[in-house]
Amino acid sequence: MEKKISFFDKYLTVWVAICMAVGVGLGKAIPDVIALLRKLEFGEGSQINVPIAILIWLMVYPMMLKVDFSSVVNAGKNPKGLIVTLFVNWIVKPFSMAFFGYIFFRLVFSQWISPSEADQYIAGSIILAAAPCTAMVFVWSYLTDGDPGYTLVQVSVNDLLMLVFFAPIVKYLVAGASNLIVPFGVLFTSVLIFIVIPLGAGIITRTVLLKAKGNDWFNDSFLPTLHPVAITALLATLVLIFAFQADNITGRLFHVVLIAVPIIIQVYFNSSLAYGLMKILKVPYSIAAPGALIGASNFFELAVAVAITLFGPESGAALACVVGVLVEVPVMLSVCSFCNRTRRWFPVKQEIK
Numbered sequence: 001m002e003k004k005i006s007f008f009d010k011y012l013t014v015w016v017a018i019c020m021a022v023g024v025g026l027g028k029a030i031p032d033v034i035a036l037l038r039k040l041e042f043g044e045g046s047q048i049n050v051p052i053a054i055l056i057w058l059m060v061y062p063m064m065l066k067v068d069f070s071s072v073v074n075a076g077k078n079p080k081g082l083i084v085t086l087f088v089n090w091i092v093k094p095f096s097m098a099f100f101g102y103i104f105f106r107l108v109f110s111q112w113i114s115p116s117e118a119d120q121y122i123a124g125s126i127i128l129a130a131a132p133c134t135a136m137v138f139v140w141s142y143l144t145d146g147d148p149g150y151t152l153v154q155v156s157v158n159d160l161l162m163l164v165f166f167a168p169i170v171k172y173l174v175a176g177a178s179n180l181i182v183p184f185g186v187l188f189t190s191v192l193i194f195i196v197i198p199l200g201a202g203i204i205t206r207t208v209l210l211k212a213k214g215n216d217w218f219n220d221s222f223l224p225t226l227h228p229v230a231i232t233a234l235l236a237t238l239v240l241i242f243a244f245q246a247d248n249i250t251g252r253l254f255h256v257v258l259i260a261v262p263i264i265i266q267v268y269f270n271s272s273l274a275y276g277l278m279k280i281l282k283v284p285y286s287i288a289a290p291g292a293l294i295g296a297s298n299f300f301e302l303a304v305a306v307a308i309t310l311f312g313p314e315s316g317a318a319l320a321c322v323v324g325v326l327v328e329v330p331v332m333l334s335v336c337s338f339c340n341r342t343r344r345w346f347p348v349k350q351e352i353k
Contacts, residue, residue: 015231016326019238020249026239027246034243038313049313052240053193056305058233060194062226064202066138066155078150081278081287085154088274088295089132090161094169096269097129098122098177100262109258117316119178121259124320126177127307129266130169132158133297136328137290140297143336145343146290154294159199162299167191170306182310190309194302234325237304241322244313252319259323264331271296271335278346285346289339297332300325 027034040050105118113121133155141151167190171182209218242249249256274295278288300321307317 011329015235016238016322019235020242020322020326023239023242023244024246024249027243028250031246034246037240038244049240049308052237052308052313053305055233055237055240056194057198059230059237060198060302060305061202062223062230064159064199065206065223065226066152066202078283078287080281081150081283081291082154082157084274084277084281084283085291085294086157086161088270088277089158090165090169092273093132093266093270093295094126094130094173097125097262097266098173100266100269101125102177104258104262109261112254112258115179117255119180120311120316121255121320122178123174123180123182123311124303124307124315124317125259125263125324126173127170127310127317128263128298128300128303128321128324130166130173131299131302131306132162133294133299136297136332137294140293140332140336141290143333144289144293144339145286146293147284147286150287151290151294154291158294159195162195163191163199166195180311186310190306193309194305238322238325241304241308241313241318245319248314249319256319256323256326259320260327263320263324264327267296267327267331267335275339282347285339285343288346289336289343292339293332293335296335297328298324300328 037051038049042050042053101122105113105121106115110118137151137155138148140146141148167184167188171184174180174182206218209222213222271292275288275292278291283291303321303324304318307315307321311317
């Protein structure tokens with residue numbers, strides 16, 4: 001039987017496009033109201049917008065509930081797949097995105113993009129690439145018959161490393177590839193607010209509910225009820241972002257297309273690299289496929305939050321992260337299709353118990 005993803009996930013790109021149109025329309029129709037919402041920050045000059053911060057919490061918290069760090073011990077049963085995933089996610093992916101961003105925004109597209117816009121788009125692309133995917137990977141793994149246990153291991157280890165590596169990678173890569181300076185204090189605060197706190201809340205909630213209600217209720221009843229909440233919060237966030245950017249984006253629709261080019265290229269580059277390395281190392285398909293998908297997709301909810309915190313909801317960096325959301329679903333579905341067609345390249349499936 002053909003596997004299917006949920007209605008929300010399948011048409012996420014359509015919803016994002018609609019949110020873009022609605023947001024821009026609201027920004028033009030009620031500019032005073034939008035300006036008032038934009039001024040609501042956690043302290044003057046913090047760049048942490050109150051409505052967006054609340055919505056992002058509603059996005060991130062349900063995803064953190066899925067993370068089970070006790071599964072990390074299973075990685076030792078087949079470390080090659082995890083090593084490839086970590087190599088691509090933390091060594092290749094952020095630097096390849098900085099490279100592609102610099103080449104396209106500074107050189108190839110220089111006649112259409114100003115230097116200051118290039119800085120913003122490069123910064124947003126790097127933030128996007130430096131945040132490995134957490135939630136949607138489980139969807140991609142399901143569609144490719146990936147080993148769910150090992151996928152959980154890969155995601156859990158990535159989340160642990162994100163606590164340590166995300167902030168310094170963003171700070172120094174953005175400074176190296178653009179003329180922007182990322183205040184480390186602000187970046188650290190972003191990681192604390194949008195990763196550490198929801199992750200801690202997710203771990204506590206997961207532990208309490210699993211003990212009280214059991215695994216079946218938690219996975220089959222509780223988590224599914226929160227998924228629409230997370231998707232709705234994501235779409236509402238995008239409406240606000242594009243409402244905040246209405247005056248700028250109406251004159252930069254062409255830039256959305258330009259921003260998508262290096263993001264799409266780096267997705268295919270990283271997924272191909274991870275998949276190829278898995279084949280060379282003779283990793284089972286059930287590990288290779290989700291490993292390639294983790295290496296390609298992004299934790300775009302976190303990326304949007306950090307870009308807004310650092311540069312503001314009306315910034316080019318935030319726009320670049322939103323474009324990443326726009327292209328995520330169709331591009332990743334194409335990678336899933338390729339993996340399914342090439343599963344015969346790999347050894348017979350081996351489950352990680």
